[in-house]
Amino acid sequence: MINVGTGYRLDQLQVTARISTSTPERSQDLGDNNASASIDVLRPNVYVDATGPSRIVAQGSVFWYVLDYGNLYRSRPALTRAAEQVILRATLPDEVRYAGADRAPGR
Amino acid sequence: MSGQLLEWNLGTLAPRSAGRITIVVQTNVPAGATLDFSTVISTRTVGDDPADNRDGLQTLVVQPPTAIPALNGDLRLAVRSELDPNSRDSNPRNGVYVSGGTAITWPTGEVLDLTPRIADLDLGSALPWPYEYRVNVVGWSIERVIVNGQPRAPYDPDSRNRAGCRSGRTSDGTAKLLQGCVYGYVQGASREQIENGYVPSEAELRDQAHFYWTQPPAPPMRNDVYLYTVSPLRAVQLRVQVEIAVQIVNAYPGAPIDDPSLPPIPIVPLPDPEHRLLSQQFDINLLVPRSVIGPGQ
Numbered sequence: 220m221i222n223v224g225t226g227y228r229l230d231q232l233q234v235t236a237r238i239s240t241s242t243p244e245r246s247q248d249l250g251d252n253n254a255s256a257s258i259d260v261l262r263p264n265v266y267v268d269a270t271g272p273s274r275i276v277a278q279g280s281v282f283w284y285v286l287d288y289g290n291l292y293r294s295r296p297a298l299t300r301a302a303e304q305v306i307l308r309a310t311l312p313d314e315v316r317y318a319g320a321d322r323a324p325g326r
Numbered sequence: 327m328s329g330q331l332l333e334w335n336l337g338t339l340a341p342r343s344a345g346r347i348t349i350v351v352q353t354n355v356p357a358g359a360t361l362d363f364s365t366v367i368s369t370r371t372v373g374d375d376p377a378d379n380r381d382g383l384q385t386l387v388v389q390p391p392t393a394i395p396a397l398n399g400d401l402r403l404a405v406r407s408e409l410d411p412n413s414r415d416s417n418p419r420n421g422v423y424v425s426g427g428t429a430i431t432w433p434t435g436e437v438l439d440l441t442p443r444i445a446d447l448d449l450g451s452a453l454p455w456p457y458e459y460r461v462n463v464v465g466w467s468i469e470r471v472i473v474n475g476q477p478r479a480p481y482d483p484d485s486r487n488r489a490g491c492r493s494g495r496t497s498d499g500t501a502k503l504l505q506g507c508v509y510g511y512v513q514g515a516s517r518e519q520i521e522n523g524y525v526p527s528e529a530e531l532r533d534q535a536h537f538y539w540t541q542p543p544a545p546p547m548r549n550d551v552y553l554y555t556v557s558p559l560r561a562v563q564l565r566v567q568v569e570i571a572v573q574i575v576n577a578y579p580g581a582p583i584d585d586p587s588l589p590p591i592p593i594v595p596l597p598d599p600e601h602r603l604l605s606q607q608f609d610i611n612l613l614v615p616r617s618v619i620g621p622g623q
Contacts (some may be wrong), residue, residue, distance in 0.1 A: 225372050262373035265339060269365045269381040272455035276390045278452040280349065281567035282455050283583040284383075288336070288367055290342030299341035302369035307347070311330040312361035312385075319584075321349045324332040 223260060230259040230295050236325035264292045269309075281318065284309070348583070351567050357396025361385040377603070388454050390593070392394075394600045396574050399447040401566060401606035406439040406531040409616060413528055418546070421528045426609050434540045435558065435615035437551055441512055441534035442466050444604065445518050449572070456578035457593060463514025464569045467504040469605065472563035473554040479575060480507040485555040486544040493550050496532040503603045504569045509534055511568065520570075537564075539612055556612060565607045573599035609620055 223232070234254040244252075257294060271284040288307055292299040309324075334347065336503045341470055353361065364382035368374075406413060413421030424443055432438050449459050468480040483489040491507030501508055512526045512534070513519045526534075537560060542555040556562060573592050580588035592599075 220407060223373075227373075241458045254622045260373075262375075263339075263341075263369055263371045264375050264378070265367045265369045266378035267365050267367040267381055267426065269363060271363060271383050272385055273383070274386045274454035275353070276457065277355065277359075277363075278390065278455045280354075280417055280455060281352045281389075282385075283351065284349045284363055286342065286347045286349070286365055288339075288347070290339035290341075290369075291342055291344070296342055300371065301338075301341055302339045302371045302374065304335040304370040305339050305367065305368045306369075307336055307365070307459050309332045309349060309350060309365040310363070311328070311332065311349075312353075312357060312363055314355045314361055315353040317330075317332070318350040318352050318478045320332070320347055322334065325335050 221298055228311060230260055232260060232297055232300050234258065247318055261268065261300035263290055263300045265302045265305055267291050339384075349381050350581075350583055355387050357387050357389045359387040361387065373384040385480045386454075391453055391574055391596060394574065394595065394602075395450040397447075397449060397570065397572060397602040397604070399604050400445040401568060401604055401608075402427075402443045402445050403440050403566075403608055404526050404531065405430060405432075406528055407436050408412075409436050409437075418527050418529060419525065422525055422531060424525055425608070427617060428606060429611060430608065431611045431613060433537070433613045433616045434556070435617070436538070436554065438537045438610075439527060439531040439534060440537065440564075441509070442568055442606070443525075443532060444514075444570075445519070446569060447520055455575060456576050456581060457574050458577040458590070459517060460573045460575045460590065460592070460599070461517040462521060462571050463511040463520060464571050464601070465501040465504055465508050466511050466566065466568045467501075467506040467508045468552075468564060469504075470563075470565040471552065471554070472561075472565070473539075474556060474562075480552060484553050486553050488549070488553070492536065492552060494535060500571065501569050502601050504567050506565075506567070507535070513600065514570075537610075539610070540615075559614070562610045562612065563607055564610060565605065568604045570602050571599035572602060 237253050267288040290302045366380045393582045406422045410421050468475050481491050495510035497508050497510045512530050536551040537552045538551050544555050547553045574594040575590035575592050577590045579591045
């Protein structure tokens with residue numbers, strides 16, 4: 220079992236192993252005494268982008284915010300890992316009234 | 327919903343999955359207010375890079391626009407010659423060229439089919455939600471022709487003594503400002519059409535304006551061509567105008583009742599759009615006829 224720290228930034232782990240013995244081996248038999256392997260590191264990357272109008276007119280405007288979210292390890296998409304228990308929160312300005320959303324919030 | 331906080335439990339997001347949520351809100355605060363919106367996403371799975379887990383934006387509340395601002399833009403010329411081999415092949419679009427600036431070079435003894443194109447239309451800063459500019463080109467004109475250093479109206483007698491505006495595609499009839507001889511603009515019905523960089527086809531150039539320059543004497547020529555003799559051979563100028571109608575509309579009048587089918591409502595000016603002109607003088611640097619140039623020259 221290997222635990223990778225949350226701060227690990229590389230996309231692969233390199234593992235090397237070497238075996239030796241005090242009993243003499245023939246030189247031509249030493250070639251299989253070393254082995255290495257690389258392991259891809261999978262990671263989640265949840266993201267959210269918000270878009271909305273930069274200016275609205277002051278006359279009882281109805282407008283909308285759009286939240287684009289997802290899970291994508293951008294530099295190596297194939298190494299994206301599923302993200303569990305994802306929570307998305309939006310904080311509305313005090314001056315607006317929530318009118319609805321195309322996906323109802325849980326609270 | 328809890329106060330102004332909305333929360334969605336998205337469960338497990340599969341690798342490379344994405345989604346979108348649209349939140350509709352309403353406000354009635356006066357102009358001058360600033361609305362701050364923020365959002366955050368999180369996961370219990372370790373290894374997530376938090377750099378892109380937050381976003382936010384500010385929305386300014388402003389007064390409705392009351393006037394059409396100054397309109398700017400550059401004009402270019404789309405040109406074509408029937409003698410161009412590209413105009414004679416099976417590709418209907420590779421024989422039209424758009425000038426890079428306000429000067430072109432053209433051989434004498436060759437009909438120039440031309441029409442203006444609007445480049446870099448600038449209406450100033452974007453309008454506040456839910457307003458947008460509704461823009462269309464009502465027509466264009468050859469305002470003036472300068473030949474042998476002498477300016478003249480295009481409907482004045484040309485070098486074969488033919489007067490009047492030559493036939494061509496007609497404008498939509500609402501032009502108010504254009505001077506000279508007026509023609510219809512290709513693909514100018516909306517702001518999107520104007521700004522999409524459309525290059526007319528060879529066929530679309532056939533009913534635009536046609537010019538022919540040569541050294542005297544004036545040869546016989548078809549009736550839809552403006553023909554001028556130049557002596558000595560030197561640059562000539564064309565002054566072109568494009569007339570644009572602009573109106574500010576409420577692009578989303580159905581938003582308060584969640585009805586996207588309602589058409590935009592004109593706001594400013596009323597009842598008719600404001601008309602603006604773009605003008606540009608082009609230099610036509612004339613060369614000896616194409617047939618005089620030997621191979622490889």
